[in-house]
Amino acid sequence: MDEQPVISFKNITVRFDDRTLFDDLNFTLDRGEFTYLIGSTGSGKSSFLKLIYRDLLPDEGEVYVAGTEVTSLSERKVPELRRSVGIVFQDFQLLPDRNVYENVAFALEVTGTRRSKIKQRVMEVLSMVGLSHRRYDMPEELSGGEQQRVVIARALANEPKLMLADEPTGNLDPEAAHSIMDLFRQINNRGMAVLMVTHNYDMVKKYPARTVRIQNENIVEAGT
Numbered sequence: 001m002d003e004q005p006v007i008s009f010k011n012i013t014v015r016f017d018d019r020t021l022f023d024d025l026n027f028t029l030d031r032g033e034f035t036y037l038i039g040s041t042g043s044g045k046s047s048f049l050k051l052i053y054r055d056l057l058p059d060e061g062e063v064y065v066a067g068t069e070v071t072s073l074s075e076r077k078v079p080e081l082r083r084s085v086g087i088v089f090q091d092f093q094l095l096p097d098r099n100v101y102e103n104v105a106f107a108l109e110v111t112g113t114r115r116s117k118i119k120q121r122v123m124e125v126l127s128m129v130g131l132s133h134r135r136y137d138m139p140e141e142l143s144g145g146e147q148q149r150v151v152i153a154r155a156l157a158n159e160p161k162l163m164l165a166d167e168p169t170g171n172l173d174p175e176a177a178h179s180i181m182d183l184f185r186q187i188n189n190r191g192m193a194v195l196m197v198t199h200n201y202d203m204v205k206k207y208p209a210r211t212v213r214i215q216n217e218n219i220v221e222a223g224t
């Protein structure tokens with residue numbers, strides 16, 4: 001079995017014109033691990049995620065995702081990397097002119113999944129997020145929490161080993177936020193690693209897990 005960490009940052013340095021964002025940073029996320037990423041505004045949380053799906057290249061160091069060095073990946077391979085990671089961001093990016101089913105199916109169509117398999121997989125992930133009965137609805141007919149569930153279903157469609165979430169509960173009322181957190185815990189219990197950026201310390205308290213903080217251009221373990 002492949003036991004490499006899902007994410008490994010080795011001696012990462014990122015500099016922008018006027019500042020150093022990360023300085024010789026090391027980080028590991030093991031298979032199946034749930035970790036929160038916290039840090040003050042502008043500390044670099046979104047940039048940290050971008051390094052993982054190669055939206056940002058470090059000035060020094062290497063980033064490995066499931067053993068693949070993404071920093072030296074050819075441009076041609078970048079879409080494949082991005083499809084291998086489930087990405088859930090705060091502003092739900094659903095296609096407004098496609099229904100729930102089609103939004104999820106789209107993620108599978110672009111990876112060339114067979115038609116017969118697509119139907120089965122879409123129904124499977126919609127059932128996981130509790131939205132099978134809303135499959136013919138358009139995104140605008142759904143609440144914020146429901147839309148976020150569709151985004152999660154879409155991220156799950158290709159069975160990623162890793163889910164990245166940037167403030168996934170940021171725009172939701174407390175009840176919807178809790179149900180999204182429950183969903184992430186379920187996903188994690190199925191063996192997927194989750195790296196979640198959050199500002200919501202109540203949520204971190206209620207759903208305790210390893211927490212790392214970006215501080216002084218580096219990562220510090222902030223406990224469980």
Ligand SMILES: Nc1ncnc2c1ncn2[C@@H]1O[C@H](COP(=O)(O)OP(=O)(O)OP(=O)(O)O)[C@@H](O)[C@H]1O
Nearest residue numbers: 016017021039040041042043044045046047048214
């Ligand atoms: N391409 C870039 N060029 C120059 N500066 C950048 C670039 N990308 C990010 N920055 C700067 O790096 C810092 C970190 O940005 P980032 O969005 O990663 O922070 P964050 O911790 O996610 O912030 P927030 O919590 O406010 O979303 C910011 O000061 C930002 O202006």
